[in-house]
Amino acid sequence: MPQGKPSQVPEDGLTTRQRRNQPLVVVHTGPGKGKSTAAFGLALRAWNQGWPVGIFQFVKSAKWRIGEETAFGVLGDSPSGGSVTWHKMGEGWSWIQRPDTEEDHARDAREGWEQIKRDLAAETYRFYVLDEFTYPIKWGWIPVEDVLETLRDRPGQQHVVITGRDADPALIEVADLVTEMTKVKHPMDRGQKGQKGIEW
């Protein structure tokens, strides 16, 4: 992306530098591909800044994101860049493979969110990926008001990236940077299934 000039300069009493370094809430939503992959791409930049990166997966199956998890494992262990901590909500959380009830998943998701709240309060990380976090909000497992309040009141310089379809309008309202990924064309439309190196 080009550096670009701001289309307007706000009268907020901040210097350009102060304004530039404001912590962001970023949302990647929409029905297209690239929401999570773009979040992990951003995490590469955060890692390169030497920032502690926290990744919280609210995904359906441990199979997914294995490429990203392996890569960030190598990066986090390397002498350069920041640390990387990878959290899976409820180890093995998978509503495909386990005969769990919805209540179990809701509880796992809520426990994950409580951990995120503690980390935000303690400023454990500088950059957070809350991967597919829109779903537990959408399903009513985590109250959106609690999410909004937590994000608004978070201390310090903590960037938070949230991915998933159907982001709550109130979440979009509070976010600083929102991108919608739209499907123009997908191999599944013509009968092709997912494949390694692309989908995982």
Added chain:
Amino acid sequence: MPQGKPSQVPEDGLTTRQRRNQPLVVVHTGPGKGKSTAAFGLALRAWNQGWPVGIFQFVKSAKWRIGEETAFGVLGDSPSGGSVTWHKMGEGWSWIQRPDTEEDHARDAREGWEQIKRDLAAETYRFYVLDEFTYPIKWGWIPVEDVLETLRDRPGQQHVVITGRDADPALIEVADLVTEMTKVKHPMDRGQKGQKGIEW
């Protein structure tokens, strides 16, 4: 992304496995953020498969993608995963910082494209990122017909991801997977400039 069922099974005489492993042309276009970051996120998966990854930058300034370049340098050097080769089109290619003529840039872009053609013919990589490659096509520096023919005729199992705004309609036509990134909200709209860890 969920595994999902194909919406139809094509009568192409291929087994599911053959169909599944077809090499893809992927395009990330549109005015929103995340086109390149999602391409680099995909490259993490390709790296994790042990595939040789080739990244070709057609970007304006060497400043950009420094986080990604550093990260993929660490990954490429690590004992796990595939190799990563990072190409910048015309070292220092930058129409902001150098007083070059448009002709110089066009020549650099064409040289870069010729290298990509040689690599595709030789199957040098299994996964290609052609970052911001839509622009030299848009500006007429590289004929879109040449790109389409090269992509159609490429041998083997080579995935190619192309990013940038205003992708040529003919490129979208030939692509297998196309996502449009749409800007819903951006900090620049309220006077904020890019910042480290987010924009680079």
